[in-house]
Amino acid sequence: MNRNGSSPAPVPASAPAPALQVTDLQVTYYTDSGRVKAVDGVNLTLYSGERLGLVGESGCGKSTMALALMRMIKPPGRIEAGSAIVGGPGGMDLLKLNEEQILNARLSTVSYIPQGAMNSLNPVLRVGAQMLDAMRAHLPKATKEELNERVEHALESVELQRNVFRMYPHELSGGMKQRVCIAIGILLSPKVIIADEPTSALDVVVQRQVMETICRVQEKIGAAVILIGHDMGLMAQITNRVAVMYAGKLVELSTVREMFTDPLHPYAQALISSLPNLENKGVFQSIPGLAPSLLRLPSGCVFHPRCQHAMDLCKTVVPRQSTTPSGRFVYCHLYDEHGNKVKQPETSTKAQVQQKVPVTGR
Amino acid sequence: MAPLLELRNVSKIYSQGLLSREQTIALDNVSLMLDDAAPTIIAVAGESGSGKTTMSMLALGFIEPSKGQVLYKGRNVASLGGSDHMQFRREVQAVFQDPFAVFNPFYTIDHLLTVPIDKFKLTKSKQQARTMMEDALSAVGLRPEEILGRFPHQLSGGQRQRISVARALLLKPTLLVADEPVSMVDASLRATILESLKKLKKDYGISILYITHDLTTAYHISDNIIVLYRGAIMEAGDVDTVIKKPKHPYTKLLIDSIPWPDINMRWGTTDIQAKEGDYRSVTGCRFAGRCPFVMPKCQKAPPPLFKTDETRAAACYLYEESQELAHQNVTALFAAGR
Numbered sequence: 228m229n230r231n232g233s234s235p236a237p238v239p240a241s242a243p244a245p246a247l248q249v250t251d252l253q254v255t256y257y258t259d260s261g262r263v264k265a266v267d268g269v270n271l272t273l274y275s276g277e278r279l280g281l282v283g284e285s286g287c288g289k290s291t292m293a294l295a296l297m298r299m300i301k302p303p304g305r306i307e308a309g310s311a312i313v314g315g316p317g318g319m320d321l322l323k324l325n326e327e328q329i330l331n332a333r334l335s336t337v338s339y340i341p342q343g344a345m346n347s348l349n350p351v352l353r354v355g356a357q358m359l360d361a362m363r364a365h366l367p368k369a370t371k372e373e374l375n376e377r378v379e380h381a382l383e384s385v386e387l388q389r390n391v392f393r394m395y396p397h398e399l400s401g402g403m404k405q406r407v408c409i410a411i412g413i414l415l416s417p418k419v420i421i422a423d424e425p426t427s428a429l430d431v432v433v434q435r436q437v438m439e440t441i442c443r444v445q446e447k448i449g450a451a452v453i454l455i456g457h458d459m460g461l462m463a464q465i466t467n468r469v470a471v472m473y474a475g476k477l478v479e480l481s482t483v484r485e486m487f488t489d490p491l492h493p494y495a496q497a498l499i500s501s502l503p504n505l506e507n508k509g510v511f512q513s514i515p516g517l518a519p520s521l522l523r524l525p526s527g528c529v530f531h532p533r534c535q536h537a538m539d540l541c542k543t544v545v546p547r548q549s550t551t552p553s554g555r556f557v558y559c560h561l562y563d564e565h566g567n568k569v570k571q572p573e574t575s576t577k578a579q580v581q582q583k584v585p586v587t588g589r
Numbered sequence: 590m591a592p593l594l595e596l597r598n599v600s601k602i603y604s605q606g607l608l609s610r611e612q613t614i615a616l617d618n619v620s621l622m623l624d625d626a627a628p629t630i631i632a633v634a635g636e637s638g639s640g641k642t643t644m645s646m647l648a649l650g651f652i653e654p655s656k657g658q659v660l661y662k663g664r665n666v667a668s669l670g671g672s673d674h675m676q677f678r679r680e681v682q683a684v685f686q687d688p689f690a691v692f693n694p695f696y697t698i699d700h701l702l703t704v705p706i707d708k709f710k711l712t713k714s715k716q717q718a719r720t721m722m723e724d725a726l727s728a729v730g731l732r733p734e735e736i737l738g739r740f741p742h743q744l745s746g747g748q749r750q751r752i753s754v755a756r757a758l759l760l761k762p763t764l765l766v767a768d769e770p771v772s773m774v775d776a777s778l779r780a781t782i783l784e785s786l787k788k789l790k791k792d793y794g795i796s797i798l799y800i801t802h803d804l805t806t807a808y809h810i811s812d813n814i815i816v817l818y819r820g821a822i823m824e825a826g827d828v829d830t831v832i833k834k835p836k837h838p839y840t841k842l843l844i845d846s847i848p849w850p851d852i853n854m855r856w857g858t859t860d861i862q863a864k865e866g867d868y869r870s871v872t873g874c875r876f877a878g879r880c881p882f883v884m885p886k887c888q889k890a891p892p893p894l895f896k897t898d899e900t901r902a903a904a905c906y907l908y909e910e911s912q913e914l915a916h917q918n919v920t921a922l923f924a925a926g927r
Binding site: 284285286400401402427429430431432433434435438439457458459460461462463464465483484487488499501502503504505508511512513 | 787
């Protein structure tokens with residue numbers, strides 16, 4: 228579906244094919260108390276076969292972004308601007324499709340694995356019926372045998388038994404339900420799979436199994452995955468690149484190794500250092516302060532009230548994007564446009580309250 | 590002095606089916622004691638279906654054990670009546686897993702917090718009730734002016750979960766049963782909730798039964814840990830010993846499945862496959878079907894707890910040279926760890 232008719236720009240052979248290119252995405256909720264910019268100017272490129280992690284605190288806009296890409300934002304929310312082009316330059320723009328086209332694109336081009344698997348399946352329909360339902364809407368001409376075969380194949384690829392086809396959701400465990408959702412997500416071999424906290428209610432052993440399933444099927448169909456979550460541990464295990472969001476804005480995008488060994492943005496640094504590990508028992512290092520209300524965002528850099536390195540500049544000027552030679556993005560005044568650390572003329576005068584609480588209660 | 594809470598050889602069996610009476614053993618002969626000498630945090634860990642929520646329900650007196658007794662301050666919880674029952678209800682509080690399901694969406698947070706104040710007649714003055722609410726909310730790191738007057742759907746999961754903790758705190762309990770309090774909350778907010786829980790223990794002297802599948806948080810918050818698998822204790826003891834040097838193959842699997850936030854610590858270093866357990870009844874060790882070290886012996890009879898260290902015991906025949914734990918009582922291990 229080539230909407231604007233322009234011929235696709237030649238892609239250099241070295242660059243992997245972009246599966247999804249999000250440019251300047253803006254989503255606003257019009258609430259009684261004011262406009263809330265839930266996603267504010269997010270730029271993101273996702274390559275085929277890649278797993279990108281999207282992390283941030285609750286309310287930072289990561290789920291809104293996923294819903295926007297699925298075009299499932301409901302009033303009072305509105306997608307204000309931006310484009311989300313699937314399949315390289317000249318591909319289709321998810322945000323400009325009409326109602327019928329987006330119905331077609333969902334599941335076949337971009338699919339969504341929801342957060343609460345226990346609530347996303349219809350309790351009164353058998354698993355198979357729900358899967359067939361989705362298939363029939365997209366492939367009206369396919370025969371029953373073909374459809375059945377595809378559904379069973381999908382169930383097999385998430386390591387579920389064939390008899391799950393005849394079962395009701397309540398007969399399945401949480402992990403199995405989540406795997407049914409994954410099976411539905413991959414039925415039509417989409418180009419992009421958006422998994423919104425797929426394992427947040429599952430225990431570690433099942434979580435590992437579900438994540439390994441997602442990775443396996445993704446590699447099989449060659450799709451790109453956006454894994455939304457707040458569990459940095461999971462990101463470290465699964466993803467290739469990690470994007471950190473804060474208050475509706477992207478603050479850093481790096482490869483997973485760079486993110487965990489040398490995070491650039493102070494918020495990313497705080498996130499990484501707040502992670503529990505085996506060494507520092509009983510020390511909970513939380514990020515000082517609270518996430519800002521999206522209704523009253525701070526001026527300048529949105530993170531400056533909580534930032535240890537805040538300068539006067541940060542209070543007034545919104546940081547621009549710095550791109551390092553290796554392709555990392557960071558939005559912070561500490562770095563110049565090539566991501567090199569800027570020499571600070573003055574040290575931070577702001578006394579920061581470090582909430583590093585050593586707990587000695589044994 | 591009678592212990593605060595005691596589970597004495599407790600089993601819980603759920604039966605289903607009119608004719609076949611299919612039985613699921615949710616908890617099998619578990620003994621545990623929380624003494625009131627010093628507040629302590631005991632973690633109960635295990636995967637879904639391991640019986641950890643059954644254990645919390647028993648501790649809260651929501652269900653009665655099929656065998657054995659649950660005692661609160663030496664008295665059987667099942668037979669508490671009248672004012673004693675009210676006292677038990679007040680002193681044993683709960684924080685549940687799902688912050689999205691525990692609140693009635695039609696009521697504001699004020700109402701949710703006033704209900705326990707009225708119910709337990711904490712105060713008659715409205716002004717004082719307000720102060721109590723504000724204090725409790727501040728104690729868990731919330732700004733009362735941002736919370737009071739709001740409806741649950743206007744708050745984030747982390748905020749709601751901290752309101753749950755605040756609600757429990759309002760009643761000045763002696764024991765808090767926290768059933769997966771952080772599993773549905775942002776990783777970055779987990780620290781604040783765990784901090785609140787630690788504070789309850791330290792500042793208010795409240796003991797906590799911390800039910801979780803997440804060994805990372807269990808390690809950080811608790812003093813002792815019990816690892817359950819399909820209703821039986823697999824490993825128990827001092828949390829440092831258990832997490833850093835796990836003995837039981839199941840504990841090893843759990844610890845290996847933790848997604849460590851370290852790219853040099855990848856999943857899949859042990860050869861135990863991550864898969865869901867099957868729940869058919871077995872005569873031997875419950876973990877035998879998934880265990881890579883399974884021996885013929887494991888299929889015959891369930892292994893007792895072997896005392897492998899001073900402060901830890903594991904129910905596995907790999908350690909049968911060690912002495913059996915006296916009376917299978919894990920509480921003895923915990924006392925030794927102090």
